[in-house]
Amino acid sequence: HNQYDSARSETYNTVTYNGQFIFLNLSYSSLIVRGFLSTDTVNVANLNVKNQTFAEVVDISNEHLFDRYEQELDGLLGLSYSNISVGGITPVFDNIIEQGLVSSRIFSFYLNRDTSADLGGTLILGGSDPTYYEGDFTYIPVTRKGYWQITIDRIKMTSEDLCEESCQVVVDTGSSLITGPELDIARLIHLLELMNIKQNYLKVDCNRIFQLPTIRFIMGGKAFDLTGKDYIIRHPNHESICTSIFFTYDSYNSEIKWILGMPFIGRYYTEFDMERDRVGFALAK
Missing domain, CATH: 2.40.70.10 (Acid Proteases)
Known part of the structure; x- marks a missing residue:
């Protein structure tokens, strides 16, 4: 996996409560992941999203289920409405909008059905x-x-x-x-x-x-x-x-x-x- 190392970041901030890291257990499909919250600048599609809170994963149950994919996954990016965000954390796309990085609260997906093509698909932010x-x-x-x-x-x-x-x-x-x-x-x-x-x-x-x-x-x-x-x-x-x-x-x-x-x-x-x-x-x- 490509891994995030907060020690190498100048924009990293801890997220704590009473001086302790905040740990979360997140369920996704058949997986349960455990991690702690961090805040940093997140780059998506050459957009620098400042002060984005996310979970650094330290444990994954049923990790063997990732074997169904032909390439390793390094993380998950949620794009649902913010009212179901775990812990009330502001999602990446909401922060993109609030920081004025795109002009429209629209995103879209193209998924290429030709599995032999170099381009697997495209996520367009802002339209x-x-x-x-x-x-x-x-x-x-x-x-x-x-x-x-x-x-x-x-x-x-x-x-x-x-x-x-x-x-x-x-x-x-x-x-x-x-x-x-x-x-x-x-x-x-x-x-x-x-x-x-x-x-x-x-x-x-x-x-x-x-x-x-x-x-x-x-x-x-x-x-x-x-x-x-x-x-x-x-x-x-x-x-x-x-x-x-x-x-x-x-x-x-x-x-x-x-x-x-x-x-x-x-x-x-x-x-x-x-x-x-x-x-x-x-x-x-």
Whole structure:
């Protein structure tokens, strides 16, 4: 890992309470990290964010789960609303805005679906870049601030409808999957004729990818289509094995039913707008 060394920084400040370091236990997905708070200048995209408080991690549970990634991760950068920030710490993007480093409370993501390309994707702070999308954005209002929570009107596939009376979804750049309720995912498995060879591991014949039906996510009155090549991927270590990106979501929050992760964002360039509390989608190039 690339590691932060406060002893080498002239702008480092300790964060203490009654003379003691402040330790935090943070949960993220299946990981629990333990660390203590520090403050320093953080450089993101050549922007120097002054007096940014962050956690220096000293222990990670289930660290072996990072093995699923082809490169090591050195840290996590949260981009949700500040009202769910652990310990009331001001998030990086909020400080970027407060310090006038960008003019707009908007950030956006382009994720390249071509795994052989040099550019894996781009995070744009302060707006969007039409180089990476085509057409206009369709904007969906945020229904509850915290996570980027919006409404799906319906999910359609051939003759079947899921989420028939609308449901709540979180758009999450930190998820590599599209997840939903157990019953809905079971219906998808049946309709797509996927082979559930072990828990949440859905295999499909790679030759069937282009024969699989289109799945339509209806949001804001517009259909956002995913085809077989969007929701079936080749195993990174076994090119002959194809798996689905649909998994069951065991929600601790009964209101949130689905999570739209990277497979959806890869297909649709995504803009997160804190000024107007909305999420915009446009077809990615």
